[in-house]
Amino acid sequence: MSGAAAEIHERIAEEIRGLSDDLIGLSLDLHAHPELAMNEKYAAGRLTDLLRADFAVEEGVGGLPTAFRGTAGAGSPVLAFLCEYDALPGIGHGCGHNLIAAGGAGAAIALRRAAPELPGTVSCIGTPGEEGAGGKVLLLEAGVFEGVDAALMFHPGDTTMPIRHATATRQLVLEFHGVAAHAAASAQDGRSALAAMIQFFTGVDALRQFVPETSRLHGIITHGGDAPNVVPAYTRAEFMVRALTGDVVDDIVGRVEAVATAAATATGTTVRISRGLGYAERKNNHVIAGLVAGHLRRQGVPVEQPVLRGGTGSSDIGNVSLVLPTVHPYLQVMDTGTPTHSAAMTEAVALPRAQQAMLRMATALACAGADLLADPELFDAARAEFATSGPDLPS
Ligand SMILES: [Zn+2]
Ligand SMILES: [Zn+2]
CATH class of the missing domain: 3.30.70.360 (Alpha-Beta Plaits)
Incomplete structure (x- = not known):
């Protein structure tokens, strides 16, 4: 790692430290106001309010009232940090999308503030209705991802895995x-x-x-x-x-x-x-996932090798991942074995442990984004892998 890169990583970590009260507050506020797919008015409002200081914000992109896009910088390449913020019927934030929202927005803001000198565009796209309503499928069809060179987001879970298959x-x-x-x-x-x-x-x-x-x-x-x-x-x-x-x-x-x-x-x-x-099935970008894993390890987060198997969940990030280089790493925010889509997960994603994990992931995603913007050859390697590889499937 060059000295310049290490300096940017340190600036990003500082920005996340400075944002931590706002990001944790946002995560807990969304947790206390669970909204079902495509009805996430409160969450979209909170997120766009947070982004407005650093990004030009468009609400209702792609014809979806609770979708949004914040944009900063100009030209190519375009990095998009994605937020999800819908909850589940009956159990609230039992999929932990309150953490995805705060972490995705935090990564975008921290990268933009820490390294405005880097070329290209940093965007934060709010993708509603992941739980069955296919927000990202609709945003893709509406052209919201056109021109985006890479998409980065994460998902909370019971293990930290940079790559996982999804059905x-x-x-x-x-x-x-x-x-x-x-x-x-x-x-x-x-x-x-x-x-x-x-x-x-x-x-x-x-x-x-x-x-x-x-x-x-x-x-x-x-x-x-x-x-x-x-x-x-x-x-x-x-x-x-x-x-x-x-x-x-x-x-x-x-x-x-x-x-x-x-x-x-x-x-x-x-x-x-x-x-x-x-x-769709998921095509993880291993180049970018490797960067995220490195930045997690650097912060002391143990990262597990992926176990590819059937019978996993599904997400509309799969559709994005077949169109452009995408990462969707999993982050341990709760005890191993805690089921997703459960009341136990709803409880876990409001605990301090989950908020601290979210901050580390926001740092890792922003640092990976900085690496891509600072090093065109690295970005080319991610693009080349995308062009030549298929989805991750169990052998
Ligand atoms: Zn879910
Ligand atoms: Zn989810």
Whole structure:
């Protein structure tokens, strides 16, 4: 590491120290105000208020009211630090996006303040609706990522891993329509949308053995009928298919849809299937992930080798990662074994330990960004890896 680079890293660490009260305050404030996907008005307002001192802020980018972009500097290359800030129904910030938001904004601000002399553009993009609403997919389609040379963000978890595979996924909504009738007096005139739904779920169970082991098929019935003495005329389910790649997901989705159609045929009902947005598999940029890992280790954070396996979660960062060099490292903020999307995680991501970890990650992301802006050859290496490599898949 050159002396100049080390000096920038030290300036970034100082900026993060200076910002720490604001960033921790923001993280805890968002935790206390959980908002569901695409309804994150309070969070978007808090984040844009924080960014405004250093960045030109646009609200509602890409046609999404709670998306935003802050931009500082000019020209190429363009680095984007991403924030997520949606919570989960029932358990609040059980995915820790309050930390992602504060850490992403903190990294962008610290890099900009510490090294305004570096060439290029630093941006902070607020990406709403990660939990199922596909905010990044929609922002990609709207062109918000055009011109971005690299995207950096992190996710809290129970281990620190710079690289991890994530499954591709697609959501389906299934609605069966039958014929209502008195469930005892004229049952023969009815056609049960609930019978169709039960057939669908058992049919999917029959399919499980015949899909790749790394796939996951899971769903819930959101409407199962209205009264026990009425043959249900309408039922609705939300369903998800996950697999290692989007191609495999789409193949399984076709087979799941065939199960639904067969269930409708068997029960004399009809089915309407709506396909939701697809989340892609993840292509980690190892050059940039290596920089982040180095800056974490430098701060004393133990970094684990990635274990690539199936059955992981999914994120819309996958779609971004197939379009431009992207990192999405995981950061340990809680005890090993604490499940994500749980009340235990909601509790953990408000503790001081998680806030301190978030500050170290903000420092590491900003330092990696500084390295890329300061060294065009390093940036070229990240671009070259992106051009020649595929997603990370379990062997
Ligand atoms: Zn989540
Ligand atoms: Zn998450």
